[in-house]
Amino acid sequence: NAGVTQTPKFRILKIGQSMTLQCTQDMNHNYMYWYRQDPGMGLKLIYYSVGAGITDKGEVPNGYNVSRSTTEDFPLRLELAAPSQTSVYFCASSSTGKGSYEQYFGPGTRLTVT
Amino acid sequence: GESVGLHLPTLSVQEGDNSIINCAYSNSASDYFIWYKQESGKGPQFIIDIRSNMDKRQGQRVTVLLNKTVKHLSLQIAATQPGDSAVYFCAEKGGSEKLVFGKGTKLTVNP
Numbered sequence: 001n002a003g004v005t006q007t008p009k010f011r012i013l014k015i016g017q018s019m020t021l022q023c024t025q026d027m028n029h030n031y032m033y034w035y036r037q038d039p040g041m042g043l044k045l046i047y048y049s050v051g052a053g054i055t056d057k058g059e060v061p062n063g064y065n066v067s068r069s070t071t072e073d074f075p076l077r078l079e080l081a082a083p084s085q086t087s088v089y090f091c092a093s094s095s096t097g098k099g100s101y102e103q104y105f106g107p108g109t110r111l112t113v114t
Numbered sequence: 115g116e117s118v119g120l121h122l123p124t125l126s127v128q129e130g131d132n133s134i135i136n137c138a139y140s141n142s143a144s145d146y147f148i149w150y151k152q153e154s155g156k157g158p159q160f161i162i163d164i165r166s167n168m169d170k171r172q173g174q175r176v177t178v179l180l181n182k183t184v185k186h187l188s189l190q191i192a193a194t195q196p197g198d199s200a201v202y203f204c205a206e207k208g209g210s211e212k213l214v215f216g217k218g219t220k221l222t223v224n225p
Contacts, residue, residue, distance in 0.1 A: 004157075031211055042203055042215040043158070050211065058212070090157050094211070099165075101146050101207050105157030 001026050004106035006091050012112045013081040021076040021109050023091030031094045032074040033058075033103060034066065036087040043090065049074055081113045126222045133191040135219045137204035140185060144206040148213065149178060149189045152201045161189070161202075191221075199223045 007022045025032065030051045035043040035058075045058030049068040063085060065077040074093075078085060088110050092103040127133050139147070145166040150158035164171045164178045164187075171178050177190040187204050201220050205213040 040217075042217045044215075045212060048212065096211065100163060101211065101213065102148065102160045102163060103213060105159070107157050
C-alpha cells in the first residue's frame with residue numbers, strides 16, 4: 001500500500017490565484033481530513049469527511065473548499081489565495097470500528113502565497 | 115471547548131537518557147489520546163495511543179501515562195537515540211472522530 005499520497009510537494013502561488021491540493025489513500029479508509037500546519041505550531045483541522053459525498057468544516061475552513069466523490073480521493077481547493085494561507089498542508093485518513101482512531105498522514109504540501 | 119497544550123516547547127537530552135514529554139488537556143470528556151512523532155519535512159507518524167479507561171500503556175521503548183485526575187498525559191522514551199530527535203505531538207479525541215492536536219515539543223538528542 002502506498003498509504004496517503006499528496007501532490008504537489010511544493011507550490012508557489014501569487015495572491016488571488018487558485019489551486020487544488022490532491023490527496024489519495026489506498027487503505028479504503030472512510031474518514032479523511034485536511035490540516036494546515038503553520039511554522040512552530042500544531043495541526044489545525046480545515047475540513048474532514050466521514051465518507052464519500054459527506055464533508056464538514058473543521059476549525060479553520062474559511063478560504064477553502066473540499067469534495068469527496070470517491071472513497072480514495074479528497075481534494076482541497078483554494079480559491080483566491082492569500083498570504084495567510086502560506087502553510088504546510090497535510091491530508092490524513094482513518095478507519096473506524098477497530099478501537100483505534102489513528103490517523104495516517106501524507107507527506108504534506110508546502111504552499112507559499114506571495 | 116477542547117484544547118490540548120504542552121508544558122515545554124523544547125527538550126534537549128543526552129543520547130542514552132530517558133526523555134519525558136508532557137501534555138495537558140482540558141476536556142474531561144476526552145476518551146482517547148494519541149502521540150505522534152514528526153520528523154523535519156515529513157508528516158506525523160503514530161507512536162502510541164491510550165484510551166481513557168487505562169492509565170498506562172507500553173510500546174517499544176515508549177510508555178504513555180495518563181492521569182485523568184489532573185488531565186495530564188506524558189510520553190516516556192527510554193534510552194533516547196539520535197533518531198528520536200523530532201517534534202512530538204499529543205492529541206485528544208472527544209465525542210466526535212476528530213483529533214485535537216497540541217502545539218508540539220521539539221526533542222533534540224545530543225550525542
